[in-house]
Amino acid sequence: MIDFEDVxxxxxxxxxxxxxxxxxxxxxxxxxADAELFFKCENFxxxxxxxxxxxxxxxxxxxxxxxxxxxxTHSSGNHAQAVALAARIRGVTAHIVMPENAPAVKVAxxxxxxxxxxxxxPTLASRESTLREVVAxxxxxxxxxxxxxxxxxxxxTAALELLGQVDGLDVVCAPVGGGGLIxxxxxxxxxxxxxxxVVAAEPEAADDAFRSMKAGRIVPSVDPQTISDGLRTSLxxxxxxxxxxxxxxxxxxxxxxxxxxxxxVLERMKLLIEPSSAVPVAAALAGRxxxxxxxxxxxxxxxxxxxxxxxxxxxxxxxEGSR
Amino acid sequence: MIDFEDVxxxxxxxxxxxxxxxxxxxxxxxxxADAELFFKCENFxxxxxxxxxxxxxxxxxxxxxxxxxxxxTHSSGNHAQAVALAARIRGVTAHIVMPENAPAVKVAxxxxxxxxxxxxxPTLASRESTLREVVAxxxxxxxxxxxxxxxxxxxxTAALELLGQVDGLDVVCAPVGGGGLIxxxxxxxxxxxxxxxVVAAEPEAADDAFRSMKAGRIVPSVDPQTISDGLRTSLxxxxxxxxxxxxxxxxxxxxxxxxxxxxxVLERMKLLIEPSSAVPVAAALAGRxxxxxxxxxxxxxxxxxxxxxxxxxxxxxxxEGSR
Numbered sequence: 013m014i015d016f017e018d019v020x021x022x023x024x025x026x027x028x029x030x031x032x033x034x035x036x037x038x039x040x041x042x043x044x045a046d047a048e049l050f051f052k053c054e055n056f057x058x059x060x061x062x063x064x065x066x067x068x069x070x071x072x073x074x075x076x077x078x079x080x081x082x083x084x085t086h087s088s089g090n091h092a093q094a095v096a097l098a099a100r101i102r103g104v105t106a107h108i109v110m111p112e113n114a115p116a117v118k119v120a121x122x123x124x125x126x127x128x129x130x131x132x133x134p135t136l137a138s139r140e141s142t143l144r145e146v147v148a149x150x151x152x153x154x155x156x157x158x159x160x161x162x163x164x165x166x167x168x169t170a171a172l173e174l175l176g177q178v179d180g181l182d183v184v185c186a187p188v189g190g191g192g193l194i195x196x197x198x199x200x201x202x203x204x205x206x207x208x209x210v211v212a213a214e215p216e217a218a219d220d221a222f223r224s225m226k227a228g229r230i231v232p233s234v235d236p237q238t239i240s241d242g243l244r245t246s247l248x249x250x251x252x253x254x255x256x257x258x259x260x261x262x263x264x265x266x267x268x269x270x271x272x273x274x275x276x277v278l279e280r281m282k283l284l285i286e287p288s289s290a291v292p293v294a295a296a297l298a299g300r301x302x303x304x305x306x307x308x309x310x311x312x313x314x315x316x317x318x319x320x321x322x323x324x325x326x327x328x329x330x331x332e333g334s335r
Numbered sequence: 336m337i338d339f340e341d342v343x344x345x346x347x348x349x350x351x352x353x354x355x356x357x358x359x360x361x362x363x364x365x366x367x368a369d370a371e372l373f374f375k376c377e378n379f380x381x382x383x384x385x386x387x388x389x390x391x392x393x394x395x396x397x398x399x400x401x402x403x404x405x406x407x408t409h410s411s412g413n414h415a416q417a418v419a420l421a422a423r424i425r426g427v428t429a430h431i432v433m434p435e436n437a438p439a440v441k442v443a444x445x446x447x448x449x450x451x452x453x454x455x456x457p458t459l460a461s462r463e464s465t466l467r468e469v470v471a472x473x474x475x476x477x478x479x480x481x482x483x484x485x486x487x488x489x490x491x492t493a494a495l496e497l498l499g500q501v502d503g504l505d506v507v508c509a510p511v512g513g514g515g516l517i518x519x520x521x522x523x524x525x526x527x528x529x530x531x532x533v534v535a536a537e538p539e540a541a542d543d544a545f546r547s548m549k550a551g552r553i554v555p556s557v558d559p560q561t562i563s564d565g566l567r568t569s570l571x572x573x574x575x576x577x578x579x580x581x582x583x584x585x586x587x588x589x590x591x592x593x594x595x596x597x598x599x600v601l602e603r604m605k606l607l608i609e610p611s612s613a614v615p616v617a618a619a620l621a622g623r624x625x626x627x628x629x630x631x632x633x634x635x636x637x638x639x640x641x642x643x644x645x646x647x648x649x650x651x652x653x654x655e656g657s658r
Contacts, residue, residue, distance in 0.1 A: 034357070055605040275644060282378040282607040282640035317605035321598060325648040 013254060014161045016203035019168035019196060022069040026166060029068050029101055033057055033170075035177045035311075040280045045296045048309045050181070052174045054316060055285050059093040059125070061316030062170050063157070066192055067094035069166030070155045071102050079104050081151035086132075086139040088114040089242060090316055091157040096127030098155075107152050109142045111135075115320060158192030159248030168196025174311050175204050183301050185292040186313040188212035188221045188262065189243040191251025193315065198258035211301055212255070212262045213292040215239075215270060220246045222262040225255065239267055239330050242288035242315070263301070269294040271330035277314075278328075287327055289315045336577060337484045339526035342491035342519060345392040349489060352391050352424055356380055356493075358500045358634075363603045368619045370631045373504070375497045377638050378608050382416040382448075384639030385493050386480070389515055390417035392489030393478045394425050402427050404474035409455075409462040411437040412565060413639055414480040419450030421478075430475050432466045434458075438643060481515030482571030491519025497634050498527050506624050508615040509636040511535035511544045511585065512566040514574025516638065521581035534624055535578070535585045536615040538562075538593060543569045545585040548578065562590055562653050565611035565638070586624070592617040594653035600637075601651075610650055612638045 036051045054062040071083055082105030085095045092108045099106035106127040110119060111134035122129055132142035147154060156163065170193070171184055184201045188194045194212045201210050214221050218236035224247050232246035247255075265273075274290035276297070277283050285293075292312045295301050302308040319327070359374045377385035394406055405428035408418045415431045422429035429450040433442060434457035445452055455465035470477060479486065493516070494507055507524045511517045517535045524533050537544050541559035547570050555569035570578075588596075597613035599620070600606050608616075615635045618624050625631040642650070 060605065278607050279644055282383065284601050284605040284607060321602055321651060324651075328644060328647075 014165055016199055018165040019172055019200050022165040023169045023172055025072050026065060026068050026169060030065055031057055032173055036281060038281045041276060047296060047302050047307050049296055050178045050311045052170060052311060052313045054170055055283060055314050059090060059097055060318045061090035062167060062193055063090040063094040064097065065169050066163035066166035067091065067155060068098040068101060070160060070162035071098035073162045074153055078153050082107055083155050084143060084146050084152035085155045086143045087157055088118055090318055093121050093125055095155050096122045096125035100126045107146045107150055109139055109146060158190030159250050163192050164196045164250060167193045168200040170313055171197040171200040178311060180309055181208050181311045182308040183209045183211055184311040185211040185213055185295060185301055187243055187288050187291045187315055188214050190245040191247045191255060194260060195251040195254035198254060198260050202258045210258060210260050212260050213295040214262060214264050215243055215291060216264040216266050218243050219264050222264055224252060225262050239327050240270060240287040240291055242286060263295045265291055265294040265298060267330050269298055271327060273297055275328050284317045284319060285314050286316045286319055337488055339522055341488040342495055342523050345488040346492045346495050348395050349388060349391050349492060353388055354380055355496055359604060361604045364599060370619060370625050370633050372619055373501045373634045375493060375634060375636045377493055377636060378606060378640030382413060382420055383641045384413035385490060385516055386413040386417040387420065388492050389486035389489035390414065390478060391421040391424060393483060393485035394421035396485045397476055401476050405430055406478050407466060407469050407475035408478050409466045410480055411441055413641055416444050416448055418478050419445045419448035423449045430469045430473055432462055432469060481513030482573050486515050487519045487573060490516045491523040493636055494520040494523040501634060503632055504531050504634045505631040506532045506534055507634040508534040508536055508618060508624055510566055510611050510614045510638060511537050513568040514570045514578060517583060518574040518577035521577060521583050525581045533581060533583050535583050536618040537585060537587050538566055538614060539587040539589050541566050542587050545587055547575060548585050562650050563593060563610040563614055565609060586618050588614055588617040588621060590653050592621055594650060596620055598651050607640045607642060608637050609639045609642055
């Protein structure tokens with residue numbers, strides 16, 4: 013299992029390439045949460061999401077011989093763009109397997125970063141078999157989106173920055189999908205601020221992390237229906253092991269709570285965030301991150317801002333749904 | 336006519352109360368504009384707009400006897416909230432005249448800042464007569480939204496900060512409605528960076544500033560139809576005089592260009608801005624702010640982020656309209 017030294021090394025490795033993102037506060041949201049909220053704005057990160065940290069750390073960690081044939085992954089989301097940009101920085105080819113029904117805007121973004129795309133059927137089986145074919149043909153190194161030590165170490169650098177920007181946090185909260193971000197966050201926070209709690213926030217409708225932590229074994233999600241498309245993935249093995257070893261707590265929020273949080277961040281903070289990023293905000297607003305009477309100082313990682321603007325209206329309306 | 340000393344004094348006066356807002360850059364937008372763009376983020380200012388600068392400078396400039404009966408204005412927009420918050424800071428009453436059809440969210444915002452609201456018919460005549468009645472009754476000091484030296488000096492502090500944050504700008508651009516911001520900006524920029532151009536950006540559909548500067552006299556807009564609701568106002572006397580004295584240029588953009596700019600700022604920068612704020616961005620993207628072959632360094636004041644989220648979908652769709 014990796015430790016804080018790996019995160020610190022990742023921070024040094026990615027420093028010339030990743031943005032140090034700002035931390036924002038908002039009186040209105042802090043009041044609503046009855047807490048002091050500090051928002052780590054990874055929606056301002058390169059490619060619009062924290063995923064760049066893990067991808068560029070993984071790609072830069074490869075040896076010369078490993079890197080030469082390029083890198084490969086399957087993804088239709090932020091990880092695809094992150095790997096494409098990381099490969100361009102390293103000067104190697106990124107082979108990205110994408111489902112043929114991926115939104116045109118995502119395909120264009122990967123191409124803009126210089127990625128080579130191989131299309132496949134829109135099933136996990138087809139994605140995986142196509143990736144295997146691409147790797148067999150090219151010899152490219154696979155960069156898994158979360159179940160990868162170098163990726164986890166890279167994602168941990170967001171919390172490392174946050175702890176340097178804000179003193180005395182009681183809680184650090186991030187969303188959990190596959191668990192890359194929350195596991196890197198847990199390693200970092202427990203090393204630097206052992207008394208702080210690390211909380212993973214998850215949609216009720218995709219609560220595999222909640223159930224897995226309770227059961228003591230990975231309980232995968234089966235076709236979860238949530239507006240938080242980045243959080244439909246089930247936990248990875250490495251991620252789950254790190255979460256257990258570092259006492260990560262898990263809380264859940266409803267779809268309506270997520271939509272309301274996204275809307276409040278847009279209205280009050282003037283920031284566009286993805287539904288996945290609104291999940292920890294919703295947990296804070298619902299009082300699920302505080303404990304005891306004192307106002308908690310809560311750090312929240314706003315993971316990204318890549319929303320399909322065509323879908324924004326529909327996402328905001330999920331607000332009107334029942335809880 | 337006020338000069339830069341008034342702006343500098345305003346900056347000292349409001350410093351304890353106003354935010355120094357950040358300047359953002361965005362590679363994608365700079366590339367699209369073929370320029371280097373620097374965005375002064377007044378959407379992060381208190382009350383969500385630059386209007387707070389002028390209002391708090393005006394309210395803090397009042398003598399003790401003048402301030403005691405409170406302050407008054409008519410507005411259904413950002414100026415109402417700005418005056419309400421400024422009055423609360425000064426510890427006096429804000430009397431805000433609002434049309435009875437003002438959106439509930441704007442009414443609630445003024446109340447949240449402690450303002451006392453008097454409703455009137457939704458016509459300019461009724462707003463003005465109601466304001467006169469309120470002033471006759473209370474003795475409150477009127478704070479005009481733009482045709483007021485203290486307000487102009489306050490608005491000029493945004494450009495003052497910007498010039499301290501970014502070196503060597505060739506152009507500074509802000510939208511023009513009544514002209515409070517652009518006149519304060521012109522005073523500041525021409526004092527500190529005399530070679531830089533100051534450009535006012537305006538909707539084609541509300542091009543009274545363009546026509547007024549050309550005619551050499553104020554040519555008011557008559558019921559202009561534009562999504563940039565903050566820019567429907569015609570130029571004020573003081574504002575026009577300052578614009579002429581400082582060689583302010585005026586450029587116009589279409590509704591579709593404004594909507595596209597708003598959408599790009601949301602998609603690429605993850606920032607919510609008002610349609611009024613998108614007008615100078617649209618001018619930059621259309622190449623109307625550059626001159627000559629060299630890439631211009633362009634400062635753009637993003638004036639505010641107060642958008643009715645219910646209307647956001649409709650605003651983004653104005654994109655689809657013809658130019």
